[in-house]
Amino acid sequence: MQSGTRTSSSSVQPNEADILSDEELKTGVREVLYKNMISGRKAGFDYHYTKPSPGTYPFQYFWDTCFHVFILSAFGEEKMAKEHVRSLFQMQRPDGFVGHMSYWKRLWPARVTDLLQLRPRDVLRLYKPHMSALVQPPIVAQAVLRVYRYSHDGAFLREMLPKLKKYYRWLAENRDFEGEGLLSIITPFESGMDWKASYDPLLKFTKGKAGPLLFWKVLQVDAHNFLKGYDLRRIYKSNKFVVKDAAFNTIYAQNLEVMAELCQLAGDEDGPGFLSMARQTEKSILRYMYDEEDAAFYDLYGHHFKKLKVRTGTIFFPVVLKSVSDEVCRKVLERHLLDKDGFHVPYPVPSLATDEPAFNPNSSLYIWRGPTWVVFNWFMQGYLLEKGYKQEARELLLSVKRLVSGSGFREYYNPFTGEGHGAEDFTWSGLVVDMIKRQQDEGDT
Template identity: 30%
Template sequence: MNLRDEAAKVLLGNWRGRSTIPAPGLYPHQWSWDSAFIAAGLRHLSPLRAQQELESLFGAQWSDGRVPHIVFDPSAPRDGYFPGPDFWCSARVNGPAHADTSGIVQPPVHALAAWEVFSSEPDLARRRGFLERLYPKLLAWHGYLRGSRDLGGRGLVSIVHPWESGMDNSPSWDAPLRRVEPVPAGEFRRRDLDHADAAERPTDADYGRYVRLAATYRDHGYADGLDVHEFAVEDPLTNALLAASEDALARIAEELGEDPRPHVAEVSRLRDALAQLHADGLFHSRDVHVGELIRGGSVAGLVPLVVPGLPQAPELIATITGPRFRAAELGVVPSFDLTDPLHDASRYWRGPAWFNIGWLLRRGLARHGATDLAEVLRGGMLSTATRSGFREYVDPTTGEGRGAHHFSWTAAVVLDLTSA
């Protein structure tokens, strides 16, 4: 069986009728940004399923516009994942009546995925009214982020939990998390360690902080404000993906006969606002409570390459090829600066390479003319997937697999790269 067929087998095996789980065992529900990457790969197998993937996620959208980071599968055991539906839903204010969901969000890559899915089979999408139904939901989603989440008043979206970044325990979050008193480990049961090596997962202390932040948000009825959120960070990845998705919304608007100019203007506005986070050849997060950049070496600071017309692109390309990330040499991109003492090649988001981030960076490099490097990443990801299987993440220097097996977005990226 060739690599493409193996990737297809993973995605089809993880399909659950209307959506795809990230991986068996560890992740038994639907995750928000996972579904976007999954849809981008699934379109090569079944454009219909790819449309349904996004439709099922947005079917659980809250009335305030937020798209929850988890949509819980009612057929899965309620206590099979922590925090599960009983934790999140005990104080729901705006959530949908028909689905159990979490109350936090993940990065807004969905409009970009929706346009890719539409483009794979436009006639089918038009017959089904795919974009007509999804466009207002995407508008509401972006509206929530621009409005309720501009906690710093500087035109940038704030995340209010490390899980919202998608990069759960990045070293970038260490400093703001020190303000948070962790829930003692004995007061909750981690289910992730039933399926994964503790050396590859967040520590108990960090997990206790995650639980504290989530419980506080829940107990305040998921209201947004600096008085509620001890953790409030302007994240370059989240804001860059919002800009890239606004660019996709401009194309969706044109397809639907709507005015694309507001989306084009929003791309420009976000591109200018992101400049506030740029320093030392990289974009950095900013701690809203103290008003200072969190200087470090997260790969999140390279993701603004996906923003069209980014003035800082040449500096980012120099950084990604330099000693901190060594992308041209490795063919994959570590999630944290290789030269930093905090780099950990095995632990979740503190150093391993992830296929979804490589996929985004390849697109960004190609957009800004670095086509040779984009091809190096394409080849590197495919050869790494061949060696390691469809693992959740890999050691960036050895390619050895880490985390969950049969991981859906890894398979989705491989499908998209082999179809390019």
């Protein structure tokens, strides 16, 4: 059990006076992080990573590793943060691809869905370290920039920049099928928000609350991709599941801009090219994803960019982009985040609007369909601070502090009661320390 925190999902949420101090929270996060950390050497590869949760999520995951870098950097553990990034890129393919899961010590996938997320030829080499055939939200450039800002290690930047350039170019060349600057995901598992309700219409799942039928529909998508050998052109042509996720593409645009900054810091001439790519992505997000009537940014599907009009917690993500006007940002935030249209809960930000048919705030195999995840608060807090919404940013941080103080470091929380659900000793909730540091850096404690 973490120092000063409770892990029971039935905990009563604390009064304001019972919220853990910043130092107590930091101590708890540090204990969870180090308890979940693993390193070693396998088949000539050196790996060093943190399991998001020891039993539930035992592998090295792409965007989880980036979250761990943010947390470690907030602690001043830049050396360990660097090792996490290096491990993430140990098996990078020559073409630049990096999979969303790296299998190191435990080589056999935990679930049948994981097995289907390998290329068929990789199934035959499970005895060796290998990667999945999928991608995850490409937030790694921001992670590297965070390490550099705290460490000022130019050698590390120059070491990682060629790898990052190859990785982001692979994404542009292989997942921007239409040349509009928007990346497509080919399975719900690539968004990082596995059972996200906005995908239901595409999956022809109309029952609202998730159940075994939804599981089989998603499994069919992965089986389809597996049988096509993860040939991306064939998968795109079949058009079974081709989605441009609003959060995924927002993160992509942010990180293309960061790539331009990293190039400039390293004296690399490719910076303007990445900045141009970022602007194209931002332009397409605004053109295709924004719905003026609903004041929301929706995911898109298919070859013709049809909107998936389900109000998930990512409908306001693109407001963080510089190309999105202040007027649009204000409309989206006021409608959904500040006035909380469909998002009015004691513990924000819920992963799905409360009045959507699929909304389920409780523990479930089918996640991201109602409960609150710390990562949403973490993502939006940075933007709110930047734009001067200090009170709103403070409230998001306070909500996370209350959740962790009352229920421990859990995978997700009931947005009404604050009860913790899902994996225990879950590292994502440790992002609270980065939120604390950001608030302090803004002089707003």
